[in-house]
Amino acid sequence: MIELGFFVVFLACGFIFGQRAEKRHFKSIVKRESQSLSLPVVASKYPPDDQPYKQILVSGNVVVASDYFKSFTAGLINIFGGRVTPFESLLDRGRREAILRMKSAAQSHDASYVFNVKLETSRIVTGRAGAIEVLAYGTALVSTEPLTSNRTISSSATSPSAT
Amino acid sequence: MLISNLEILPNSRIVRHIGLVQGSSVRSKHVGRDIMASFKNIFGGELQGYTELLHESREEATERLIEQAKSVGANAVINVRYSTSSIAAGAAEIFVYGTAVELEPA
Incomplete structure (x- = not known):
């Protein structure tokens, strides 16, 4: 009886807090994605040779936990088979967040592109949950x-001479 | 030391290929963190402790890769790859490898 009580409480907590956290996370992802659109992220291996570039390895990582409600519904879906949507959205969140962090690391170096982007997913085992x-x-x-970073400097340098 | 996961360096010439260099690091968090993580598993969300742990671990592995590359006389490592595997509950191995090369001095 007590166990059932715990189960219901956990399920409710997972549903309420988990959904709220996910909504908030997606909102912030969408916002930051639109802010970092100016930096192209490319999967190509071949860098452009129009001008000399310095190459720096950048990365971004994130660990996201599933909530109790997600784990439970995923378990239910597992019985019948089909799309496990609770985990699809979890992985989507993780990937987009990781890319955003990589982009912000690249932006801190004033990069113009990020090339050869690789994504890697792994399961972290913490006790029984995922x-x-x-x-x-x-x-x-x-x-x-x-070029782009000096343009503002050169324009400000030329404007006093013009006046 | 140039570290890149591209194979082409448009403005420099590779004088010598030295071979594969690698670095790895296995880390785990203390039990308190694991307990906190299992609480987080009810509510969902980011496990910041683990994010930091894996980030630090990756930095250490890269540091070891650089050390090894230096010891064989390389001045760049290209085509770098990361790989992660969970060894046991709460412990993960981070592995990084790449090709050590010697670039023509600029």
Whole structure:
């Protein structure tokens, strides 16, 4: 009886807090994704050779845990088979977050591109429940011939001479 | 030391291929963290302790890769890959490997 009580409480907690956390997370992901659109993330292996670039390895990682409700519904779906949507959204969150963190690491180096992006997912075992780790890494290409970053400086340098 | 996961360096020439270099690190969190994590598993969300742990672990593995590359006389490691595997409950191995090369001095 007590066990059943715990189960119901956990399930309710998982449903309420888990859903709320997921909604908030997706909101922040969408917001940050639109802010970092200026930095292209490419899966290509071949870097552009239009100008010299410095290469820096950048990465971003995140560990997201499933909640009690997700684990339970996933268990139910497992009986009948089919799409396990609770985990699909969890993995989607993890991947997008990892890419965003990689992008912000690249932006801190003033990179113009991130090339050869690789994504890696692994299951983290913590007791009996599940969490996933997503790693995104790639090579940030930082222009050594500052074009975009110097444009603002040169324009401010030329404007006093023009006046 | 240049670390990259590309194979092509458009503006420098590779003088010598040295071979595979690697670095690894196995870490785990103390039990308190694991208990906190199992609480988080009810509510869901990010496990920041583990995110940091794996990040630090990856940095250490990369540090070891660089050390090994230096010891064989390389000045760059290209085509770097990461790999993760969970060894036991609460412990994970981070492995990083790449090709050590010597670049023509600029």
